[in-house]
Amino acid sequence: MSIDVAGRTGSDWGSLVAADRVSARVYLDPEIYEAELERIFYKTWNCVGHESEFPERGSFKTRAVGRRPVIVCRDRNDQINVLLNRCRHRGALLCEKPDGAVAGGFTCPYHSWSYALDGRLRGIPYPDGYPRDIDKARLGLGRLRVETYAGLIFATFDEDAEPLAGFLGAARRWIDLFMKQGAGYPIKVQGAFKFRYQANWKIQLENVTDGYHFPLVHRSWMANVDAQTAEMLSFMKDPEAVTYGLENGHSVGIFVPEHVDLDEDDGTEALQDRFGDLVADLQPGLPPERLRRLVRSLHGAGFNLNIFPNLALSMGFIRLLNPVAVDATDNEHMVLGYEGGPEGANRERLRIHEHFQGPFGFGTPDDSEVWARVQRGAAADPNMPILIDRGLNREEMSDEGHLRSHVTDETGMREAYQMWKRLMTDAG
Amino acid sequence: MPAEARADAERKLALADRAALSAIELIYREAGLLDDQRYRDWDELWAAGETRYVVPMCREVVDYDATLNFINDDSPMRRRRVDRMTSGHAGAVNAVGRTVRTVSRFAVDRIGDYELRVTSTEIVVAYKQGDHQVWAAELTHHIVTADDRPRIRAKIVHLVDAEHTVRTCGFLL
Ligand code: FES
Ligand SMILES: [Fe+2]
Numbered sequence: 001m002s003i004d005v006a007g008r009t010g011s012d013w014g015s016l017v018a019a020d021r022v023s024a025r026v027y028l029d030p031e032i033y034e035a036e037l038e039r040i041f042y043k044t045w046n047c048v049g050h051e052s053e054f055p056e057r058g059s060f061k062t063r064a065v066g067r068r069p070v071i072v073c074r075d076r077n078d079q080i081n082v083l084l085n086r087c088r089h090r091g092a093l094l095c096e097k098p099d100g101a102v103a104g105g106f107t108c109p110y111h112s113w114s115y116a117l118d119g120r121l122r123g124i125p126y127p128d129g130y131p132r133d134i135d136k137a138r139l140g141l142g143r144l145r146v147e148t149y150a151g152l153i154f155a156t157f158d159e160d161a162e163p164l165a166g167f168l169g170a171a172r173r174w175i176d177l178f179m180k181q182g183a184g185y186p187i188k189v190q191g192a193f194k195f196r197y198q199a200n201w202k203i204q205l206e207n208v209t210d211g212y213h214f215p216l217v218h219r220s221w222m223a224n225v226d227a228q229t230a231e232m233l234s235f236m237k238d239p240e241a242v243t244y245g246l247e248n249g250h251s252v253g254i255f256v257p258e259h260v261d262l263d264e265d266d267g268t269e270a271l272q273d274r275f276g277d278l279v280a281d282l283q284p285g286l287p288p289e290r291l292r293r294l295v296r297s298l299h300g301a302g303f304n305l306n307i308f309p310n311l312a313l314s315m316g317f318i319r320l321l322n323p324v325a326v327d328a329t330d331n332e333h334m335v336l337g338y339e340g341g342p343e344g345a346n347r348e349r350l351r352i353h354e355h356f357q358g359p360f361g362f363g364t365p366d367d368s369e370v371w372a373r374v375q376r377g378a379a380a381d382p383n384m385p386i387l388i389d390r391g392l393n394r395e396e397m398s399d400e401g402h403l404r405s406h407v408t409d410e411t412g413m414r415e416a417y418q419m420w421k422r423l424m425t426d427a428g
Numbered sequence: 429m430p431a432e433a434r435a436d437a438e439r440k441l442a443l444a445d446r447a448a449l450s451a452i453e454l455i456y457r458e459a460g461l462l463d464d465q466r467y468r469d470w471d472e473l474w475a476a477g478e479t480r481y482v483v484p485m486c487r488e489v490v491d492y493d494a495t496l497n498f499i500n501d502d503s504p505m506r507r508r509r510v511d512r513m514t515s516g517h518a519g520a521v522n523a524v525g526r527t528v529r530t531v532s533r534f535a536v537d538r539i540g541d542y543e544l545r546v547t548s549t550e551i552v553v554a555y556k557q558g559d560h561q562v563w564a565a566e567l568t569h570h571i572v573t574a575d576d577r578p579r580i581r582a583k584i585v586h587l588v589d590a591e592h593t594v595r596t597c598g599f600l601l
Binding site: 194197219221224 | 483485493494495496497498499500508509511512515517518519520521523557591592593594595596597598
């Protein structure tokens with residue numbers, strides 16, 4: 001199959017994607033990046049956080065969807081709002097703090113127009129310069145449409161986007177499974193690493209279900225953890241470690257088959273020795289089954305779920321990506337914990353996260369290094385295709401009608417690029 | 429925290445003090461070893477027993493174990509970090525080009541018979557693949573002086589941009 005990469009005009013990006021390969025231009029071309037913002041990020045549902053990040057009325061975080069800065073906040077009626085972080089008067093950025101809590105809302109630093117937590121314009125100083133009957137209702141902040149699923153907050157700029165439930169489709173079942181890592185406690189975000197790497201966003205998207213690189217790129221981590229943890233993540237030849245293409249670009253890669261559904265426990269799995277102190281601490285207060293359920297959940301769910309285009313639910317954490325340029329992407333890795341759960345268990349999760357994730361972790365820096373290497377290497381010949389055909393020889397249809405292959409295969413990437421193609425062609 | 433520690437320290441030990449000088453000398457030596465990526469030798473600068481090497485994500489933290497940190501190493505974890513960084517199998521470490529760092533603005537405070545607290549600034553310029561990055565931090569070292577040789581008991585690295593988006597890092601601060 002050949003890919004037509006010559007003389008591209010804005011409307012036929014779709015020809016850059018074939019079933020088994022994509023043109024390297026999808027990583028490299030600034031014009032494609034601009035089109036992706038318009039046709040993907042400003043059109044579909046983007047995840048902008050988790051409800052636990054906004055515990056009180058007035059809690060807020062600033063994030064961005066593409067180049068558009070937004071404020072995510074909880075208002076006086078306990079509703080989550082996603083507001084464009086831009087004053088309606090002459091455009092100043094309203095809020096620059098990464099997070100915090102405000103009593104009433106946001107006041108512009110320039111001429112002090114003030115807005116409520118739901119974006120309504122509340123006040124204009126020295127209003128004599130405006131007609132007495134100025135319609136404040138029409139001067140509220142830009143608002144994104146918001147829907148939530150299982151505590152995850154999604155927003156879209158497109159009033160006509162399909163309902164979130166339909167967009168998530170078959171991925172909902174996997175989100176439900178992911179949330180079982182709360183082990184009976186509500187899930188809370190305990191903190192987040194925020195880092196930028198010099199590569200196109202799709203390179204990281206591909207990586208979420210890329211089991212192939214794991215023992216290679218993460219060799220120094222595998223050698224560094226205890227034998228039981230290394231064994232838990234030795235899936236290269238495990239036939240139960242499979243990946244599914246879901247629909248709408250979503251996919252899931254199973255790395256720890258015995259932890260897919262944390263409610264299922266045949267009792268044969270030994271609790272890891274590394275948690276021995278915690279077990280000893282908690283034993284007096286927790287019934288044995290609950291203790292076992294909790295300890296088995298400390299590494300999170302046994303899979304990585306990719307929700308196109310910007311969310312991944314990865315074992316014990318939530319990751320958000322945001323494309324800031326064709327060759328630069330911001331990531332947040334939000335570590336989860338147990339709201340109201342044992343402090344010791346929450347600390348174990350923090351330490352697990354610090355060990356692998358983040359700018360100084362034993363895994364993330366090596367990932368971002370190879371992603372940047374792809375960005376620079378692919379530029380050697382933009383017309384030479386990126387191959388995403390691994391596993392086509394063993395891919396099959398599951399009973400639920402989803403393509404399945406081994407977790408080291410590229411089924412998830414094929415799924416994502418078919419969605420990319422759909423959004424980049426007609427819909428836009 | 430570093431600002432208060434510095435204010436405290438300014439009231440205490442003169443830099444010409446012998447103990448202060450030897451602590452500062454240790455911090456200079458540490459900077460050189462880190463720039464040269466001599467992580468095993470760097471590990472030797474640390475005190476035996478309980479130590480702490482932290483790069484926190486915000487300035488107000490009192491209990492590092494209760495929060496997420498960029499780095500929160502006790503002695504065994506620091507040794508594992510050194511193992512990784514010297515393994516030859518960590519892509520980000522292998523790809524580090526060169527770093528040069530300056531430590532300065534020392535202020536020294538005596539916090540025990542055999543322990544000094546030294547605050548300073550650290551500016552690192554890291555060069556890799558045509559790209560210069562600047563890292564800036566305030567450092568707090570706890571230096572024990574019981575032996576003939578001063579050693580590091582604790583080191584806290586407050587990045588100026590700790591609460592914001594940073595690059596991933598293949599060297600140590
Ligand atoms: S720009 Fe915001 S009040 Fe004028
Ligand atoms: Fe990875």
